[in-house]
Amino acid sequence: MSAVTETTYTPETSVGRITNFVDERVGGSGILREFGRKVFPDHWSFMFGEVALYSFVILLLSGTFLTFFFDPSMAETHYNGSFVPLKGVEMSVAYNSSLNISFDIRGGLFMRQVHHWAALLFVASVSVHMLRVFFTGAFRKPREMNWVVGGVLVILSMAAGFTGYSLPDDLLSGNGLRIIDGVIKSIPIIGTYISFFLFGGEFPGTHIIGRLFTLHILLIPAVILLMIAIHLFMVVVHKHTQYPGPGRNDHNVVGYPLGPVYAAKAGGFFFIVFGVVAFMAAAFTINPIWNYGPYDPSPVSAGTQPDWYIGWVDGALRLMPGWLFGFPLEWHIPFPWGVNTLTLNVLLPALVPAGIVFTVLFTYPWLERWITRDNREHHVLDRPRNAPTRTAIGMAGFVFYCVLWAAASSDLIATHFFVSLNDVTYWLRGLFFLGPILAFIATKRIALALQRKDREIALHGRETGRIVRLPHGEFIEVHAQLDDYKRYKLVGFESPEPMPGIPNSKGIVTKSEKRRAALSRFFFEDRVAPATPAELEAGHGHAEHEAIDPANHDAKSISH
Amino acid sequence: MKALSQKRRHPLAALVLLLMGLMLTGGVYAVATTLNQAKADTTTYSANDIKEGNKLFIANCATCHGMGASGSASGPSLVGVGAAAVDFQVGTGRMPMQMQGPQAQRKPVQFDATQTKQLAAYVASLGAGPSVPDASLVDGKGNAANGGELFRVNCAMCHNAAAAGGALTRGKFAPALAGVSGQHIYEAMVTGPQNMPVFNDANITPNGKRDIITFLKTIEADGSPGGNDLGALGPVSEGLFVWIAGLGVIIAFTIWLTSRSS
Amino acid sequence: MGDHGDGHSEQGAVAKAGQSVAEKFQDPGIPPHRPRLADKDPRAAKRAERQVAILFGISVLGTLLFFWAYFGVRLDQTVATLRLQNLLLGLGTGFAMLGIGTGIVHWAKALMPDHEVSEERHEIRSEADRVAAVKIVDEILDETGIKRRPLIRNTLIGAVALAPLPAIAMFRDLGPLPANALSHTMWKEGTRLVHDPTGTPIKASDVTIGSAFHVIPDGLNEMTEGKLEAKAKAVVLLMRLNPELLHPSAGREDWSHDGIVAYSKICTHVGCPVALYEQQTHHLLCPCHQSTFDLTQECKVIFGPANRPLPQLPIKIDSEGYLVAQSDFHEPVGPSFWERS
Structure with a gap:
């Protein structure tokens, strides 16, 4: 087992020699090759x-x-630095040294x-x-x-x-x-x-x-x-x-x-x-x-x-x-x-x-x-919109945090918005309970709405703002279809369905499994499925379809 | 000395002595009882001032404060509040009040200096009260360090350590003190406008008040050595700044950094 | 939201159709590379090169600015010069750093290759590794014999569990035991109420209606040991209001003097100084958490997170007319603690 072999490599430059010296001792080449x-x-x-x-x-x-x-140090001293409004004031050494860092x-x-x-x-x-x-x-x-x-x-x-x-x-x-x-x-x-x-x-x-x-x-x-x-x-x-x-x-x-x-x-x-x-x-x-000023309990x-x-x-x-x-x-x-x-x-x-x-x-x-x-x-x-319930839970938590955060500045909210300090506290107490709930509902709806918008765009393209009048007198807006890459970004996600309770080996749906199934329903009940090629095909089946109100040919999927 | 000893035997000497004694005790009594008065009234008001002041008062103030300033349901009696209170309230625009509210707000001054003086003269004539301070007490040339200490103990809890103001209960607030004249600060201390406590001369001596004004004027003139003070509101404005400006700029950089070059 | 409700079942149906694998869109792969200006036009590349060099040059200037600010700005003990120096030092450092940073990033964005590449992920744990590792662990355990020799195992567990305890015990001397330190302050019968921070005694006649005095016990300023600890419990706010407004409860009738009352300044919530006195409403407000106490109701809590009224210091006047304490507070001051009864 002769693990050590004589190296034949001799670097030409001095930098190369130093690098090689280190490399032979720590194996840097392997790390560099990996990373x-x-x-x-x-x-x-x-x-x-x-x-x-x-x-x-x-x-x-x-x-x-x-x-x-x-x-x-919390030993007592008297300030003798450059800052005039504190000259001679009794303070701790720690505060004194912080002032000296700042001023001297x-x-x-x-x-x-x-x-x-x-x-x-x-x-x-x-x-x-x-x-x-x-x-x-x-x-x-x-x-x-x-x-x-x-x-x-x-x-x-x-x-x-x-x-x-x-x-x-x-x-x-x-x-x-x-x-x-x-x-x-x-x-x-x-x-x-x-x-x-x-x-x-x-x-x-x-x-x-x-x-x-x-x-x-x-x-x-x-x-x-x-x-x-x-x-x-x-x-x-x-x-x-x-x-x-x-x-x-x-x-x-x-x-x-x-x-x-x-x-x-x-x-x-x-x-x-x-x-x-x-x-x-x-x-x-x-x-x-x-x-x-220095700390003083009064x-x-x-x-x-x-x-x-x-x-x-x-x-x-x-x-x-x-x-x-x-x-x-x-x-x-x-x-x-x-x-x-x-x-x-x-x-x-x-x-x-x-x-x-x-x-x-x-x-x-x-x-x-x-x-x-x-x-x-x-x-x-x-993408946050593609996991509406998780996003809504996150926003509920974020709003919960923000209500407490705002409460810590209740006095400044009062003075800067010319409202009563007490009212700020009452409102925030209410928001402490209501805020997360409202945030959950609103976020979930917004996420689902964004998903529907994505679906729309994937199937019918973007609105170009160009209005065209057809020979029979109808006005339509021309939609520009996406290319495959952009469309894939909008459709390439999973949209899981609620998973019903699964019986265990004895054929019983346990209580915890029922609870899990209920939560799964809570998570995935409201969902918007990604668009499919078939739907896109169906859309193209219509005549100069891009322009046509999506509701006509897609009523079954889009909220009508 | 000889002249004095001769006069001592003058028939009127006893009377003079009596008068002097009375004046002395009266003076001591006056000092002891009217501690609010920073100084003997240095501003001398003429009878004309008082008369003009009365006219102004009837036209502008009596609706709330009542005829003779005896007070009504919508305004307190002004008997004994002194010239300092008038000079502060009228001189900062708080009076005449725009509307009833948690407290009178500072606003553009409604009366010129002469009119304010006349109003002050009239109110001062109604009863003894704190007078307008002597210019030497509000010149801002006292001891800033002592003033700072007094300010932190007596004022900072409402007005904030950097005099940026703070909230009180139910919509009231302690205002920021930047831009307020030394005279008005002094008058506020001796008269205790609105919900501000009174700081009479036994509580903070006239020189202490002068030091406080010096401290406030010093920090106002010097500004913050660290740059913009973000309102001197403490950690809240600092946190807001780092989230909005700090992270905002950094996010702008990250977007530039990860975008494709054209 | 209404239309969403209508679409409930419909959407489910569509979604199911969408879920079948065959019905999914095919991944078109990484989009083709779009060349940049600098890739096509040598002049654009040259321009980008110059821009990078300029950014590095700005960094050099920034460093020079720093040195100039450090040695060139004379600090004359005024705030203005300090502010100027701080500004210039910061600008110098900022430009020095941003110049390097933006220069490198611009270089990378404009001139280094920008082809996206795809790399396979590796298994985090391969099955072969797992089997091999289990085998090794089994062998090691077997060689130690820890399973066969429970005596060794159990005594080792006992020893290891006990060994850290001395380390915990060593923290005992971090501080003394509380004993009854929190139950009393330095106020006692006859202690004069004096001004904070000057220490001058206060006559009852000094305290006019509407006044608020910040008070410490006489002798506090002269303390050399434990001054701040004593002050942290003993600070008092002294106020005078119309005696008719006070409504003393039984046993407290003589705790005030002619409308002058003294209350502990330490909030019963978490201990901030409750020092905001509104002389017309007679409310005391804590600036930290907004607990509000009503002076006319013996400092009962009327708003905010505090639960207990502020403790009152019984006062009287001595023979010279100065305000003195009748006794210590009748209850511990400051925030509640477990042993407080």
Whole structure:
């Protein structure tokens, strides 16, 4: 077994020699052979994952710079920097060093703003990426586990954001921490202990900034990196999904090769994202900590809100009433050892909406797989309109989130639209329940309508706007037929039917199978089938048919 | 000294002493009881001012505030609100009120400076109240850092830490303070217009008020070092911006990037 | 939507017909490649080349702008120069980055080949691999003998389950146990109410009707240890209203002084300072979650997520006319917690 053979290859250039030296030791040629021409499909909506990845790289770069100057200590000091309106004010060392980064280190303010804008963009692009994956059905087999990894990344990105938001120890973030402390204290039995352990005693203590700093710069980014590695590894294993279209199916992947086109575009896109973030940081203030002043438990600013990604939880806290029709939501429960307090008006809004969203998020691929009994691999995406029920569920969830999100800015909605703060809250409480239902119904109808429109166009072509008068006096509009490629895009999808309950081996339709069948009906009852060649043929059978009202020859299929 | 000791024995000395004593106690009493008055009335109103003010009042204000400013169902009594209240309410256009609502809105000023002064003179003549502050208190040349601290403790919860304004209950709001003159800010503090609490001189000293005005004028003049402040509304406007402008620009780039070249 | 309802059964029928495989449209395959301008016209290619080079040139200028802004703009401790430098640093970086990015992308789009290619997907897991892997795992398990030797297996499970517990226990010293720290504040009988942040005491006569004073206990400013923790519980809002508007409940009649009342500023919801006092409606509003408390009803919650009224601090005046506390709060201040009774 002599595995090592003497190589006869001798490179001519010095670059070649260095490359060969490395290659002989790590086997780079094999990797390049495997990936150098790997095909990636191209679509603008596939870029959000990259935006997230690049924002994260920008966060690591700018964050490292900031750690060189930031001091996470809560010891007291007096400000003596350049910013006049805070001169001599008592503050923590952490806040002092954040001010020094902003005012006395050249480019420090720019780096802070790059870091914070990139953070907001990071969570936003992670979220949009997740929405894209959901609405196109990219989470289906074999990608369910990667969907879960993505869900974990959403939570981690929120955690990274929140721990960073709190670090400057300014008035805004301090009040944010105080709210977190209040929420933690509402947890039954262990809440008070968690609060004391987290803050190292009573709020605010002198430990929390240092502890959040360790989480923010070490633990959370390390776990995010690990999750990104798993996420991308699975992308390589699965290869990328692609939109339906001519030449694309579940067994191939159509697009541009990694080298050179895709690598150039993806690499160039990093610089574009960085450039956009840099422009935002150049011209737009973010987190003006000098406005808020040092943390002090007594003051508070109007418009005290968290960053946008925590907003929905804050919104839930705002919407929940303390009393429900005269019924208190704080319970004082007499136990044999004494009275204990259960604070449902804090506990429920803090846990329930987030619980619903993340439970549905993490289980949805399995739920849909169970309902549809679909165990095939899917590499071709669904256009959202072609999966009306899933799209409607997604929109219901999105509206649910947005209502909570809006609730977190109820005071600003009130002042900027000149309405009463209380009315905004009442309306949003109503929308909390009605919004998702209305969104579900509306989305489903819109999706079905779009499917019908696709069918129309596939069978009869596009309206050209050209009106022609026929010899016998009739006016018609000329329709332009699609070519085969464009038509295939409109007809090349599956439209599953409801699947009735299937008896098991003993010939019994079990209760869970009945439930599944009911859900299958819910999913697929309303459907528009893709157009067929026969229908197209039938259409062509009519005389200069394109012009004729589709209802005449297609009454059986189109909503008449 | 000799002259003084001679005068001490003057028959009228006792009377003068008595008068001085009375004035002193009266003065101390006045200071103790009318803490709202920042300073003794530095603006001197002539009898003519008061007369003209009365005419203006009857023509423009008495419908709601009643004859003699004694109040009615649609407007409070103005006896004892002082010249500062009039100067603030009329000088910022809040009065005369356009319509009844949760609170009077700022709008274009209806009276010129002389008329405002005459109205103030008339109302001030009805009863003692805070007067228009001395120019030295509203010059914006105090200590901005101290003003900032006072502002955060006493004002930021309603007006926002960067004075961008905020919501109150049932349609009321605390307005943004950019563009408001130092004099009006001072008057608002001493008179407590609408639902704003009164900050008398025992609560925030005249110098403290001057510092607050200095702070507000400093941050207004300096602007934000980071560029456009997006309304200084905090994380909500930042989030909105990143979703609409940030992601919008990036989506435009992704569409360009994935489109075919012509 | 009405017409949709009518079409229900009809659509089903059509759909079934559409589902049969033979009735499906045939995939026409990848559309033929459409050449770009740069593919056909060498001048267009040359133009694209120049454009890419210009974009890279813009990047170089951006980098130079950054250096000029970093070394050239003199910071003189004013906000204006800082804003200028921040703007120029950002523009420099932005152009440097966007120049490279758009240049590369334009290069790729206009000049690199744009033929779409199709690649076969491979099985994620082949059956042969699965069989081989199962065999290997079986052999490994067999060689370890873990199935034959349950004693080893069970003791290992026990050991591994216990081993992480010390790590959890080590977090015990993150903080002290709560004890009754949340049940009391630094207010006690005779503590003067003083201004926040100056620390000057307040006379009852200072508090005119319509006033709101932000108050801390006397001695807080002089604390060196635990000052913020004490302040976080002890801050109080002091207001005066017409005594007739107060409706004290039994036992609270003497907690106020001539219409002057003091309430904890810490919201009973999640702890924000409830500091927005509307002097005409006598409502207190929390800016964080909009809980609204009615001062005339002993700070009962009239709107929002809070459940409990704000705790009242009983006050009186001392011999010199200064406002002092009668005692500590009679209940814990701030948000509820499990041990609160």
